[in-house]
Structures are given as C-alpha cells and as structure tokens.
Amino acid sequence: MSGAPPVLVWFRRDLRLTDNPALAAAARQGRPIICLFVLDPETEAMGAAARWRLGQGLAVLAAQLQARGQCLILRRGDALTVLRAVLAETGATGLHWGRLYTPAEMARDRQIKAALRAEGVAVESHAGALLAEPWQVQTGAGGPYRVYTPFWRAIMAREVAAPLAAPAALPAPPNLPQSDSLAAWCLEAGVARGGDVLARHASVGEQAAADRLADFLRDGLARYDAARDFPAQDGTSGLSAYLALGEIGVRQVWHRVLRALHEGAPGAEPFLRQLVWREFAAHLMYHFPDLDRRAWRPDWDGFPWRGDNDDAEAWRRGETGEPLVDAAMRELYATGHMHNRARMVVASYLTKHLLTDWRVGLAWFADCLVDWDAASNAMGWQWVAGCGPDAAPYFRIFNPATQAAKFDPEGLYRRFWLEPGQPGAEAFHAAAPRSWQTGARAPRPQPVVGLAEGRARALAALERFKRG
Structure with a gap:
C-alpha cells in the first residue's frame, strides 16, 4: 500500500510487541505505523515508584522498536489534544489502542473515541489486557460475579484467546513527527535518591518478562504452592511488574501455565487461581468504579477507622516496632515490591491493630509499588480490611508475630531488612528520605501498640460498630 496514509498505535499499559492486539491490527493493514505514547494527566497521576518504573519500561520499548526500524514518539499533554495534533501532523487516518478499565481511563477513552470518529478518524480499541472482557463474564442472573470461587x-x-505473534514487519513512515525527550519528562523525580536503589532490583522490558516466565515455569512452578507464602524465598512468579505495564500479556502467561496444568505440573492450578484473582479485581472495578474510594459493602462506610495519624506514619517508615511489619515496609520502600504474604500482614496491622482507614494504606502502596495496579490494590486493601468483595471477615486479624514464626521461621527475611549491615537494611537506609533519620545504627523502636492490645481494641471497635 505504497503512499497510503499511516495508522497510529497508541501504547498505554501494553509495552510489548508480542500479543499486542492494537499493534497487530495496525500491522495487518500494511500501512506505515506511527507508535505513540502520551503522558497525559491520567498517566501522570500514577504514584512515584510506578512513574519511575514506567520510564524504565518506555526506554526499553523505544530501543526495541528502534531495533525493528521504528521509533516511539513521546508526547505530553491532554490525550485528545495530543492525538489530534499527531493525526494532523502525519496525515494518519486510523488509530488503534488496547483497552483499559479504570473509571478515569474509560471516561477518557470514550470521549476520545467519540470525538475522533466524528472527525472521520477510524478509531478501534482492542481487548488483550484481560483474559475476558468484563461485560462477557456474567452470572446466570445476568450480573457481575461478586464472589471469587464462582468467578x-x-x-x-471459557476459551481464552490465544496470544498473537509479534508483527513480522513494522513499517515506519518516511517522515516521523517530533518526539519529546524521555529524560525531559523526569519520571524518576518522585523517588528522589531512591531511584538508584530501585534500579538494583528492577528487570525491565518484554524480553526480561519472557525470560522470567520461562525461569518460573522451569524452576518455580512445581514448588509454587509450597513456597509462595515464605517471603525469604524466591517462591513467586515475579511477573507482577511486567503484567502491570503490559511488558507481558496475561494471555501469554495463562496459556503457558494452562499447558503445564494439563501436563500435570504441580503448582499450576494455585498459580492460575492467583492470576484469576487479578482478573476478578479488574472486573469488579469495571462494574463498581468507586472500588478504590468507598467501601464495597456500603454498611462499612460508617466504620470508625482513623484517618492519617502518627501511627500510620510509623507504619510507612517501617518503625512500628513489629519486626515482620517493619521488614515488609522497608522492602516496599527500597525495591518497590512487597511479598504478597507480607502485604496481607501489613494491611491487617494498619487497618486493625492501628485502626487506620484502608485508604491511607492504599495511597501509600499506590505511591511505592512498581507493580501498582489500581484494581488489584483496591481489591487487596478492601479484602484485608473486611469491607470488600469476598472479604476476609474483619475479626480475622493477622498476628505479625505468629505470621513471622510460620512464614519466616529462621528470621531470614526480618534480619535481611532490619539488621544493621545486611544488604536489605543498607538499601533501605540509602533510599529513605534523609528527613526520616533512619541511620543504619539507629535503635529499633518500641512497638506502637501491643499485639494483644491492638487486637482487643479492633474487636471492641467492631462490637461498637455492630451495635451502632
């Protein structure tokens, strides 16, 4: 189609070439392709660590495209304004993107699709970020699932669509539009001096994701069910950050692990259940768009959680005096990750022992996680707090000491992050703001609340709430 007008592909949270339906659809047209990423207000609203990780991912994608004779065009501003400008500059007549499902993203995309189609642009959105579209999975009564097991x-x-191969050719137009400089965006600014520490723990890009999946299938899947709850072990897939930015597609992971399940691999079904939990969260946020702002169970809106407070600040800094909680919070700040078992423990401690609103914790995780996902973050916090879908009951209160004895029996995780001279402790002190005054030799704080006292206080609050 020599001389045909180009087509625009808007990359968002799908920073990959394989199983990218928007890119594949554009390539099938045989026209020149313009690859674009827009740093719009919805994207800039990401937390500091997630923005840092986005910058790393964009750099790798840009290099990947360059190796294929392409270029990643970067523009900053309102998405509709940017898209109109690039369409006008290039003469492109088509636009493709992969769907996203948070309320802000859907509202933005609906507005853009309606406006540009009215202006004669062929706009197409594509599935691929989930195993199934949220409107396709319904109960027998025709509504969304509210409980995980039937979901x-x-x-x-269901039959999950097979992953698509990367396009064989990605022809670029002879004249590409101007691009912003990724460095000028300063996506790393929010993490301050912690960026160098985060970088030590980051592996970025589509190839790194594929390698990690292969390693997990070869070495980790068989022991996944037994090892996944022990934070000192490398017992999980390590795919969450790649999935969050779409450096690997969920359908790619699903089909590889499903094949292992059919071949009788131990660990395959427990892992798929965790992958579907991520899916459940996304579907819930689609159907209940205030999942990250209001209790999913409306009667819990009146629960007497405290707002932000000094105890919550101690929690953020890893200075509660509870070793497992503090180790996990230090891991979070230094690496942008936290082991899933530890996430449940620290969330329970904040919302129950410290009686602090789950939204305080949700906001801190959103700022610190490199694998941040709006739906999973909201679902996880509401589940632990007891006010969410399919939630753990409020009176289920994780005891950090008991959890540590069971899942860190030799204290390896706690020592790594808390003991002076250990790599984790040194990494945390290097990353933490100087204002925290976390000197490596600083004495460990006393507990902000006794475990028995905190549990009794939480249960008393529950009883008063039920009576009121």
Whole structure:
C-alpha cells in the first residue's frame, strides 16, 4: 500500500510487541505505523515508584522498536489534544489502542473515541489486557460475579484467546513527527535518591518478562504452592511488574501455565487461581468504579477507622516496632515490591491493630509499588480490611508475630531488612528520605501498640460498630 496514509498505535499499559492486539491490527493493514505514547494527566497521576518504573519500561520499548526500524514518539499533554495534533501532523487516518478499565481511563477513552470518529478518524480499541472482557463474564442472573470461587469457575470454563505473534514487519513512515525527550519528562523525580536503589532490583522490558516466565515455569512452578507464602524465598512468579505495564500479556502467561496444568505440573492450578484473582479485581472495578474510594459493602462506610495519624506514619517508615511489619515496609520502600504474604500482614496491622482507614494504606502502596495496579490494590486493601468483595471477615486479624514464626521461621527475611549491615537494611537506609533519620545504627523502636492490645481494641471497635 505504497503512499497510503499511516495508522497510529497508541501504547498505554501494553509495552510489548508480542500479543499486542492494537499493534497487530495496525500491522495487518500494511500501512506505515506511527507508535505513540502520551503522558497525559491520567498517566501522570500514577504514584512515584510506578512513574519511575514506567520510564524504565518506555526506554526499553523505544530501543526495541528502534531495533525493528521504528521509533516511539513521546508526547505530553491532554490525550485528545495530543492525538489530534499527531493525526494532523502525519496525515494518519486510523488509530488503534488496547483497552483499559479504570473509571478515569474509560471516561477518557470514550470521549476520545467519540470525538475522533466524528472527525472521520477510524478509531478501534482492542481487548488483550484481560483474559475476558468484563461485560462477557456474567452470572446466570445476568450480573457481575461478586464472589471469587464462582468467578474462577466461569473463567476456567471459557476459551481464552490465544496470544498473537509479534508483527513480522513494522513499517515506519518516511517522515516521523517530533518526539519529546524521555529524560525531559523526569519520571524518576518522585523517588528522589531512591531511584538508584530501585534500579538494583528492577528487570525491565518484554524480553526480561519472557525470560522470567520461562525461569518460573522451569524452576518455580512445581514448588509454587509450597513456597509462595515464605517471603525469604524466591517462591513467586515475579511477573507482577511486567503484567502491570503490559511488558507481558496475561494471555501469554495463562496459556503457558494452562499447558503445564494439563501436563500435570504441580503448582499450576494455585498459580492460575492467583492470576484469576487479578482478573476478578479488574472486573469488579469495571462494574463498581468507586472500588478504590468507598467501601464495597456500603454498611462499612460508617466504620470508625482513623484517618492519617502518627501511627500510620510509623507504619510507612517501617518503625512500628513489629519486626515482620517493619521488614515488609522497608522492602516496599527500597525495591518497590512487597511479598504478597507480607502485604496481607501489613494491611491487617494498619487497618486493625492501628485502626487506620484502608485508604491511607492504599495511597501509600499506590505511591511505592512498581507493580501498582489500581484494581488489584483496591481489591487487596478492601479484602484485608473486611469491607470488600469476598472479604476476609474483619475479626480475622493477622498476628505479625505468629505470621513471622510460620512464614519466616529462621528470621531470614526480618534480619535481611532490619539488621544493621545486611544488604536489605543498607538499601533501605540509602533510599529513605534523609528527613526520616533512619541511620543504619539507629535503635529499633518500641512497638506502637501491643499485639494483644491492638487486637482487643479492633474487636471492641467492631462490637461498637455492630451495635451502632
């Protein structure tokens, strides 16, 4: 189609070439392709660590495209304004993107699609970020699933589309539009001196994601069910950050692990259940768009959680005096990750022992996680707090000491992050703001609340709430 007008592909949270339906659809047209990423207000609203990780991912994608004779065009501003400008500059007549499902993203995309189609642009959005579209998975009564187990069965009964191969050719137009400089965006600014520490723990890009999946299938899947709850072990897939930015597609992971399940691999079904939990969160946020702002169970809106407070600040800094909680919070700040078992423990401690609103914790995780996902973050916090879908009951209170004895029996995780001279402790002190005054030799703080006292206080609050 020599001389045909180009087509625009808007990359968002799908920083990959394989199983990228928007890119594949554009390539099938045989026209020159313009690859674009827009740093719009919705994207800039990401937390500091997630923005840092986005910058790393964009750099790798740009290099990947350059190796294929392409270029990643970067523009900053309102998405509709930017898209109109690039369409006008290039004469492109088509636009493709992969769907996203948070309320702000859907509102933005609906507005853009309506406006540009009215102006004669062929706009197409594509599935691919989830195993199934949220409107496709319904109960027998025709509504969304509100409980996980039947949702899991419904997903397992579906045929998940096979992943798409990367396009064989990605022709670029002879004249590409101007691009912003990624460095000028300063996406790393929010993490301050912690960026160098985060970089030590980051592996970035599509190839790194594929390698990590291969390693997990070869060495980790068989022991996944037994090892995944022990934070000192490398017992999880390590794919969450790649999935969050779409450096690997969820369908790619699903089909590789499903094949292992059919071949009888131990660990395959427990891992798929965790992958579907991520899916469940996304579907819930689609159907209940205030999942990250209001209790999913409306009667819990009146629970007497405290707002932000000094105890919550001690929690953020890893200075509660509870070793497992503090180790996990230090891991979070230094690496942008936290082991899932530890996430449940620190969330329970904040919302129950410290009686602090789950939204305080949600906001801190959103600022610190490199694998931040709006739906999973909201679902996880509401689940632990007891006010969410399919939630753990409020009176289930994780005891950090008991959890540590069970899942860190030799104290390896706690020592790594808390003991002076250990690599984790030194990394945390290097990353933490100087204002925290966390000197490596600083004495460990006394507990902000006794575990028995905190549990009794939480249960008393529950009883008063139920009576009121």
